[in-house]
Amino acid sequence: MILIYPYREDGFYAGQPVELFPDAETGKYNIPTNATDKPPEKNGSGMWRPWYDREKQEWIEKADQKYKDSLKGPADPPSPVDQLKAQSAATMVQLAEAQNLIESQAKMIADLLLMLAEGGEA
Incomplete structure (x- = not known):
């Protein structure tokens, strides 16, 4: 069993890894075209808004500072x-x-x- 990381049509990470088991007959893993076995990380660290570049076969960080700030909750009083x-x-x-x-x-x-x-x- 391996973990695969699916991404949507627009290339953004779908949000959850999926367990993939080898084919019973061949023993090989058949990774779907909208997934990769590479985790959405950059230099070993997670990403805010990972996007998969199919040509380069790597995850790219697409979150800008405005997006990161939008995820923060209101400041505590x-x-x-x-x-x-x-x-x-x-x-x-x-x-x-x-x-x-x-x-x-x-x-x-x-x-x-x-x-x-x-x-x-x-």
Whole structure:
């Protein structure tokens, strides 16, 4: 018994290997014209969307990045811990901005007070 890998009329893998037993009289395997005994792999790795090239007698990867992305499910929503981390980071940014504003206002007030002490001339 061997495994064969059927492909559709358009050349794309049909999806499941099939067991093939030798002919009882001849002992030879009669592989159908729409199948091969080569697994749909490239360099020992599986393929996303294998297509069989009958001339070259090899499997070709036909999946582009858009196709691969379409197979991915929606992203998991962030966990409560991740949400708190994001809120904490946003709060830290706001705090740093507020501190910068306070420092610039304090410098401005100090400059104004110095100007008034010197007689009000700029």
